[in-house]
Amino acid sequence: MNQKESLFSSKNLKLLTAPFNESNPVIVMVLGICSVLAVTVKLQPAIVMGLSVTIVCGFSCLIISLLRNTIPNRIRIIVQLVVVATFVILIDQVLKAFAYQTSKQLSVFVGLIITNCIIMGRIEAFALGNKPLPAFLDGIGSGAGYGAILVTIAFIRELFGSGTLLNVRIVPESWYIQNGGFYANNGLMIYPPMVLILIGLFIWIHRSFNKNLIGK
Amino acid sequence: MMNTNKNSYTIIYAAVLVIVVAATLAFISGVLKAPQAKNIEIEKKLNILMSVNKANNQDDAKNKNEYIENEYKKYIDEQFLVNIKGERIEGDAFNTDLKQELEKSENDRRLPVFVCNDNGNKLYVFPVYGPGLWGPIWGYISLKNDFNTIFGAVFDHKGETPGLGAEIVTLKFRERFTNKKLYNNEQFVSVKVIKAGSAPTDVHSVDGVSGGTITSKAVSTLLFNSMENYKAFFTKQKQALSTQN
Numbered sequence: 001m002n003q004k005e006s007l008f009s010s011k012n013l014k015l016l017t018a019p020f021n022e023s024n025p026v027i028v029m030v031l032g033i034c035s036v037l038a039v040t041v042k043l044q045p046a047i048v049m050g051l052s053v054t055i056v057c058g059f060s061c062l063i064i065s066l067l068r069n070t071i072p073n074r075i076r077i078i079v080q081l082v083v084v085a086t087f088v089i090l091i092d093q094v095l096k097a098f099a100y101q102t103s104k105q106l107s108v109f110v111g112l113i114i115t116n117c118i119i120m121g122r123i124e125a126f127a128l129g130n131k132p133l134p135a136f137l138d139g140i141g142s143g144a145g146y147g148a149i150l151v152t153i154a155f156i157r158e159l160f161g162s163g164t165l166l167n168v169r170i171v172p173e174s175w176y177i178q179n180g181g182f183y184a185n186n187g188l189m190i191y192p193p194m195v196l197i198l199i200g201l202f203i204w205i206h207r208s209f210n211k212n213l214i215g216k
Numbered sequence: 217m218m219n220t221n222k223n224s225y226t227i228i229y230a231a232v233l234v235i236v237v238a239a240t241l242a243f244i245s246g247v248l249k250a251p252q253a254k255n256i257e258i259e260k261k262l263n264i265l266m267s268v269n270k271a272n273n274q275d276d277a278k279n280k281n282e283y284i285e286n287e288y289k290k291y292i293d294e295q296f297l298v299n300i301k302g303e304r305i306e307g308d309a310f311n312t313d314l315k316q317e318l319e320k321s322e323n324d325r326r327l328p329v330f331v332c333n334d335n336g337n338k339l340y341v342f343p344v345y346g347p348g349l350w351g352p353i354w355g356y357i358s359l360k361n362d363f364n365t366i367f368g369a370v371f372d373h374k375g376e377t378p379g380l381g382a383e384i385v386t387l388k389f390r391e392r393f394t395n396k397k398l399y400n401n402e403q404f405v406s407v408k409v410i411k412a413g414s415a416p417t418d419v420h421s422v423d424g425v426s427g428g429t430i431t432s433k434a435v436s437t438l439l440f441n442s443m444e445n446y447k448a449f450f451t452k453q454k455q456a457l458s459t460q461n
Contacts, residue, residue, distance in 0.1 A: 041379060042378060070220065073221060079229075082233060086241065089241055089244075090241070093245060097251040098251065100252075100256075100259065162379055185379075187379075190379035190380060190427075
């Protein structure tokens with residue numbers, strides 16, 4: 001029974017990598033869509049948001065897993081919320097102190113990490129019933145899987161919607177119609193509904209490679 | 217194994233958890249308060265400097281905060297409050313929040329003025345504030361010492377649509393205000409932000425941002441409403457100038 005498991009056994013590694021593919025929170029479980037709509041207009045806030053969610057998710061899962069045998073069942077959701085909220089406030093405060101511009105861009109969405117279904121979902125489904133290390137890895141993996149989709153969508157939206165990446169101009173100014181060129185930014189990319197179309201496309205492509213996800 | 221379902225256990229558990237969390241957050245908040253307040257102060261100073269076209273090398277500066285502080289000390293040599301009649305009043309101009317002042321009745325308003333002195337060439341900076349599409353918009357307008365011609369403008373906002381209304385922060389939009397005039401002869405008309413792409417030739421209007429019509433209109437309104445408060449101050453300064461000459 002008490003067999004020691006190595007830190008990165010294949011089982012643990014799987015927890016870390018699965019959310020990037022067959023159990024991706026966004027394109028397979030379709031969780032956390034609201035923040036994906038909101039913070040992916042530009043790449044930089046999307047990266048910070050992805051990192052923040054990863055940190056919050058990983059450490060919340062770790063703490064909940066450590067406390068899992070002591071938590072009274074009747075107030076378990078409240079305890080989970082308190083732990084998640086603590087990390088969210090921490091991240092918000094740290095961003096305000098050390099990354100002020102980014103924190104202004106993310107505005108309320110840092111605070112709204114607490115409502116991100118991915119975090120509560122992983123705590124309920126996994127961290128409450130597993131040892132701290134697997135729970136931590138699962139949390140980090142899920143957060144990073146969410147972040148990966150966030151960054152990919154932000155990349156497409158910023159490139160085609162604003163012609164820049166990380167606020168560095170990619171599409172030359174001289175290409176634009178108002179400067180005598182032939183190009184115009186795609187205004188639809190700026191608006192949230194485009195994200196739904198993009199996610200739809202991602203799900204389509206993803207499932208065409210993962211036939212076992214289809215039609216269950 | 218302890219019974220974790222007892223009422224007493226649940227209550228004590230909740231109480232201990234909340235106290236531990238509250239203490240942690242209070243501690244963190246205390247530690248981070250100073251850098252957070254500093255960020256806000258630096259940003260305000262940077263905005264004021266940008267409206268007079270200073271602190272342009274902030275991205276190259278090794279220590280950005282120090283650079284901005286030094287530039288501010290170097291160029292902004294006076295800051296004071298005036299009332300609606302244009303008379304100077306006591307108070308801390310830098311920490312006066314225009315939002316709160318605009319909520320007061322006209323006669324109680326304390327309006328900040330910042331004076332930039334670049335080798336004897338004086339520019340006057342005035343804060344502006346008002347509602348945008350999704351949240352407040354604020355900024356700083358600098359006037360040449362004829363108290364009519366705009367030298368520069370800076371805008372910032374809480375949550376205008378990225379790529380559309382939020383474009384008011386860009387240099388491209390801000391530049392359009394340079395050399396525009398607030399007065400038509402003796403009449404205060406402010407500067408209007410009109411439909412994007414109309415390329416106005418008169419000195420009282422600028423192009424709006426395309427796709428940001430409501431934000432553009434909001435900028436128009438808040439410019440008028442904020443600058444209007446300084447009308448008496450402008451008149452006084454102009455009179456003082458003409459008696460000097």
